[in-house]
Amino acid sequence: xxxxxxxxxxxxxxxxxxxxxxxxxxxxxxxxxxxxxxxxxxxxxxxxxxxxxxxxxxxxxxxxxxxxxxxxxxxxxxxxxxxxxxxxxxxxxxxxxxxxxxxxxxxxxxxxxx
Amino acid sequence: xxxxxxxxxxxxxxxxxxxxxxxxxxxxxxxxxxxxxxxxxxxxxxxxxxxxxxxxxxxxxxxxxxxxxxxxxxxxxxxxxxxxxxxxxxxxxxxxxxxxxxxxxxxxxxxxx
Numbered sequence: 001x002x003x004x005x006x007x008x009x010x011x012x013x014x015x016x017x018x019x020x021x022x023x024x025x026x027x028x029x030x031x032x033x034x035x036x037x038x039x040x041x042x043x044x045x046x047x048x049x050x051x052x053x054x055x056x057x058x059x060x061x062x063x064x065x066x067x068x069x070x071x072x073x074x075x076x077x078x079x080x081x082x083x084x085x086x087x088x089x090x091x092x093x094x095x096x097x098x099x100x101x102x103x104x105x106x107x108x109x110x111x112x113x114x
Numbered sequence: 115x116x117x118x119x120x121x122x123x124x125x126x127x128x129x130x131x132x133x134x135x136x137x138x139x140x141x142x143x144x145x146x147x148x149x150x151x152x153x154x155x156x157x158x159x160x161x162x163x164x165x166x167x168x169x170x171x172x173x174x175x176x177x178x179x180x181x182x183x184x185x186x187x188x189x190x191x192x193x194x195x196x197x198x199x200x201x202x203x204x205x206x207x208x209x210x211x212x213x214x215x216x217x218x219x220x221x222x223x224x225x226x227x
Contacts, residue, residue: 033215035217040219042201042217042218042219042220043201043203043215043217045214045215048214058214090156100145100147100159100162101205102159103159103215104159105156105157105158107155107156108154108155
């Protein structure tokens with residue numbers, strides 16, 4: 001089944017404890033992206049990657065890191081999480097060519113930083 | 115700058131028709147998407163417009179006017195399962211990012227019996 005997977009789905013952690021949220025897609029998509037979703041603010045892009053070893057900042061990159069060593073994986077790293085990073089996170093992927101190039105979203109990771 | 119506006123909430127009756135509007139301002143337009151998002155779930159793709167006019171897909175239709183920076187999503191024969199948030203998203207060109215999406219804050223639609 002074509003899908004984007006994220007792990008963990010739920011995470012409660014404490015300030016300053018490094019964490020990684022994994023994202024994997026099995027559709028051979030070139031483009032991958034991380035979003036956070038907060039009430040009243042909608043989906044905001046954190047980082048994106050147009051292909052392996054190519055990453056760039058989105059609109060809200062502060063406090064986050066990413067890597068793209070393989071085409072299928074795009075982990076999101078929080079080196080020192082803070083309470084303002086409590087949010088619902090979505091990973092998405094899309095092909096670079098196609099009629100729509102719509103983004104396919106993972107199931108989301110709900111992160112709480114205490 | 116970038117700006118996407120859509121109503122925060124709407125209510126409609128089962129079996130009726132509802133139109134959700136979206137206006138946008140963007141520096142480099144390359145298509146407009148509508149996504150559906152049920153509470154606590156991932157957004158799922160509904161429709162895409164890049165040229166002016168109406169695109170129809172079953173009970174859902176989407177319209178675009180590029181000159182007016184305006185789109186709407188039309189939902190017909192509403193069902194209770196259509197209760198969800200509807201996200202308008204504009205794809206921008208330029209800056210090396212060929213698939214950057216700017217999302218509106220979403221319209222929460224409540225379908226009542």
